[in-house]
Amino acid sequence: MKEAIKISENENYSAIDLGDLNKLMEYSLIHPINKQEIEGKVFLKDATKSSGTEISFNSLPANTAQPYFHIHNKNEETYIILKGHGFFQVDEDCFEIKEGSTIRVAPKGVRGIKNSSDDIMIYLVVQAKENSLEEYTTADGTRVPYEAKW
Template sequence: MVTNYEFANIGKLADLTKMQYILPDSKKVLDGKIFLNELINLSGSEISLNSFVPGQFLPFNHKHKKNEELFIILSGIGEFEIDGNKISIKEGSVIKVNPDAARNICNTSKDINLQFIVIQTVKDSMNSTKPTQDGIGVSERIEW
């Protein structure tokens, strides 16, 4: 049977700090990070879930070739650096970063984790200026 979806359960967000991702090129380990494209075969975006312990930051500044990144801060406090400029971040902060900007993120708290989602998409790849126009209604109704 063919299905039109993929499903996974990563567990509690509090347990994200136990996750590790090893960068293929450098073999550097990123603690507190899971990439969903590898888990559920995403084909149009790259999404990672992240939980940084107090004092943790990415071990390198980085840019992208084509992808812009959207950072959505779920909880905690920290700083975000873009091209040498530091921005204070907290729950509810949203930052879009263009591909050619150097960036990094740091948990500046002494006692709480910084939890955030990162969504990567190819810059200027939206097929409409109004993404809601992509939706198509269907006649079947879901009954709860």
């Protein structure tokens, strides 16, 4: 089971490297509930010491579908398709997706994804507690003077 490589960290950040995203199938994890191995998926929360989101890089081999549909209890998910094309289903709605497609799904939305391309599909999933974002973008940022080290 391949693991992310730590690049650098201190109390204010953690930086990791997953390597070539076309090699995501080298990552795998054991599902905590059904104990089955899931290939082509890597969660980043623990590796980056995140406290507000769970982010995962995912891959599906050519012409395959995620082997299950699922919901969440508290967390919404945002899927960002980075490579490939196929279909996404939420409840009874099924629609085409491709590189650049972005889909937000509420916790109770029954979701599934299929790669219908002849190449690997790569997508990112950002998971956060629904309605937890209080401030965002410029409302939560403050510019500060600082010397660049590059």
